[in-house]
Amino acid sequence: MSVPISYPKDTVVSFTKDEIMFRESVREFAQKHIAPKWIEVDEEASKDPMKIPLDLIKKIADQGLLCIPCSDKYGGQGGTYTMATIAVEELAYADPAVALAVYTLLNNGWPFALQLFGREEVSQEVIPRVSKGEAFFGIASTEPQGGSDVAGIRMTAKKINNVYVFNGEKAYISGVGEVQVLPWGGGWFLIARTGEAGHRGLSAFAFLAKKNGVIGKGWYPTIYHDIGRHGLTTGGFKCENFELDKDYLIGEENKGFYYVMEGFNLARILVAAATVGGARWLLEQAVQWFRTRKLFGKYIASFEGISFRFAELYAKYEAARYFVYRASRLADKIYIEKDPAYNPRDLNIPVALAKMYGPELATELGQEVMKWYGAYAYTKESPIHRAWLGLFSYTIGAEGAQNIMRYIIARDLIGSEYMRD
């Protein structure tokens, strides 16, 4: 195998008229309802993580921005995956600290994964609630001992008659607060051990910690204090003999690893889209500054140390944006159009490129913009640090660590047999 100069199943990135109209519509919505509020949301929730912007979640839901790729028979929008990507990008542009963009991305990617692999009845129960903003549905994979080592998951789900009994702990999970305060509740696409050690003993569940407004017995949540992206909670939970009906098993028992990997691929596209939306906001802050700020009697962009660096970062932004939309177009081919010429594995490298590149560009850009602004950017009066801290979270974790992205790219290009210890 040689390193491809282009992907044989590559797709041209262009937008349909529907998607262009949709972007206009989301942008208008987000600029009207989200942009004026994001700083307040970030500030309030920085003091108390449970200050969840329920009013804005409801507005996002009413605008039809949740469960976009899910079928309309489950109360989804019946849209393309690219539409979900556009929605997340525009929300992040309006809220560059990305709390609301990430709420939106989780509640697009994971309900869609549930629809792909879960039981019809469960999709019918969960997706309409998520779509209306009454329930949250994210991903619960990470545990206190680590997140990237999915195959090493310790939480157990033991089948006893008609229920699975869960014991163990999940950590650094988005939405632990939202599940508690949203009226219906919700939960996660959760991975737990049902069989042997390693990835072949894992199953996926539609783990509903709360449904119909009632929190299940044996579920003990905690909420963490994040350093940024305030307005979307991160937390953990312990399960002590938490019982879930067997129907909430997603797909077949002990195949959960494969489902969650496909789900990660889908969600990673949207994570990268959020970072691209935030990066666009940062670039605009830079341009605005360059057109006003003068030092030594001239505009600061006349110093090439600044303008050339800006140009380099803009190039990275364009690349990141291309990676994101190429991946979302491929996801459309595979999951929406169900084109037999495409295979879920075709997403591995394109998605890993997007998720590796987007968060790193956004963080690097945030840091540079702050330096260009100077000391003002280090004060709380400047909003830029909020964007930078929010976007930075996606270089640490969120649907896969950065080095896992590097591993996927290298593994698929070099061959896994050459990368074992």
Next chain:
Amino acid sequence: MPNIIVCVKQSYDVQQLRYDKVSKQFLLAEAPKKMSDTDRRAVEEALRIREKYGGKVIILTVGNQDSIDAIRQAYAMGADEGYAIIDKDYENFDTNNVAMILAQAIRKMGNFDLVLCGAESTDGYSRQVPVKVAVYLGLPFINFVRELRLEGNYVIATSDYEDGLYIYRVKMPAIVAVTLDINEPRTPTPSAILRASRKPITQWTLKDIGVDGVKVHFKVLNTYVPEVRRKRIILDASTDDKIVNAVQKLIDALRQERII
């Protein structure tokens, strides 16, 4: 239950319009288009009337193939039917031509109670088409409407003529042109956008509506970005003793410009 025809125009998105710095000409070929801002308000108002009183919202446009997108936008908002009169020479039409074609199409469609228009288009901004449609149809016209309701066979409209608000009570059918203040238009959901793209649009030629050729009365000779020269007067008020002098100079300059 009123049948409302809404006349819309697919305009250049002036927010995104760029121009050539040397020739001062607008780069129209690359400019994105969207439905005129006031026309969107007219569609929104029609939908609100339908929600309250029932009836149908029918969209009408005249233009080229791009203009169909305005109907799609209106469909995504919730409009029931759409008609487009397409002509390759549209770009050369003057406001008389457009108004005559719209009026002729409205006559052909028949069965309507109210025609709503945006008071002006986002790009041309001539403010002439709605009133001319009313003249061609021989129907009452209310301009610059910022509030609208129906009362039996009458339309009650509040017009803003800047010197004051005027309230009109007019028997339908009537033509009403609305302003940006009348409402906040809805932003369509993804599923509404997707449904809109599957909905049929009736396309007519000029012949279909009985128009036998168009005589252009007004020709646009040039559209360009005017250069606004600034006076660039800098008054020195850097120290306390210079302030009084600077203020006096400022007053003199403002007087000279007849601002005060």
